[in-house]
Amino acid sequence: MSSGTLRIERDGPIGYVVLDNPARRNAISAAMWHAFPGVMEELGKDPAIRCIVLRGEGEVAFAAGADISEFASNRASDDGVRSYEAATAAAHHALESTLKPVIAQIRGFCIGGGLAIALSCDLRYCADDSQFAIPAARLGLGYGLHGHRRLVATVGHANAREIMFSARRYDAHGARELGLVNRVLPSAVLDGHVRALAADLAANAPLTQAASKAAINAMLAAQGDYAQCEALIARCMQSADYREGRTAFMEKRKPKFEGR
Numbered sequence: 001m002s003s004g005t006l007r008i009e010r011d012g013p014i015g016y017v018v019l020d021n022p023a024r025r026n027a028i029s030a031a032m033w034h035a036f037p038g039v040m041e042e043l044g045k046d047p048a049i050r051c052i053v054l055r056g057e058g059e060v061a062f063a064a065g066a067d068i069s070e071f072a073s074n075r076a077s078d079d080g081v082r083s084y085e086a087a088t089a090a091a092h093h094a095l096e097s098t099l100k101p102v103i104a105q106i107r108g109f110c111i112g113g114g115l116a117i118a119l120s121c122d123l124r125y126c127a128d129d130s131q132f133a134i135p136a137a138r139l140g141l142g143y144g145l146h147g148h149r150r151l152v153a154t155v156g157h158a159n160a161r162e163i164m165f166s167a168r169r170y171d172a173h174g175a176r177e178l179g180l181v182n183r184v185l186p187s188a189v190l191d192g193h194v195r196a197l198a199a200d201l202a203a204n205a206p207l208t209q210a211a212s213k214a215a216i217n218a219m220l221a222a223q224g225d226y227a228q229c230e231a232l233i234a235r236c237m238q239s240a241d242y243r244e245g246r247t248a249f250m251e252k253r254k255p256k257f258e259g260r
């Protein structure tokens with residue numbers, strides 16, 4: 001059985017969630033899926049954290065998928081399948097529903113469940129040695145409807161069909177051409193680039209980011225919560241941060257947002 005864990009690291013306003021299972025190329029175990037909601041809630045409630053980065057431990061993989069070695073026990077019955085799928089759904093929801101921006105920092109293998117969890121992040125940046133695939137068609141498993149929706153929303157239906165039907169593996173530049181990632185970086189500069197980007201996001205108005213994230217997610221969902229979007233937008237307009245942004249613009253200085 002896998003002994004993988006999720007680990008939290010903090011670097012100023014940046015919170016890192018680390019997929020820590022290097023012996024299995026950071027394959028995501030059942031325990032790791034179950035840990036996502038608690039980890040994301042902890043970082044989501046921490047006012048010092050303004051941006052979250054999801055990465056894999058080591059240099060070999062972001063995540064080489066769900067830990068298939070557990071499937072014989074965790075997915076051996078209908079109840080087991082339902083329980084496992086509920087855990088993965090909760091993990092994806094935890095990433096998508098946090099009101100803070102989430103960046104996937106990808107190097108090496110990003111396969112199957114690893115790519116699915118990356119697609120639940122807001123932004124994806126990868127090293128030029130990365131590899132991507134969803135091999136469901138070579139395993140005979142049914143890929144979930146929510147995962148399909150995220151994939152289509154990210155790459156479009158034509159590219160989603162190629163990815164799913166072929167089960168082929170794409171290199172970093174092929175993934176960029178499909179729209180799976182925002183940018184490809186040399187491996188040596190990936191960490192610094194993502195850290196700088198996360199720091200830039202952390203300096204921006206968190207209430208505005210939260211409202212935009214909710215609005216974009218609502219547009220992607222089968223039934224979006226537009227009432228929540230309107231409430232978050234209204235909160236921005238009534239906030240101290242909005243007054244600070246206007247004042248800083250007039251005074252030609254950098255604003256200092258506090259999320260209130």
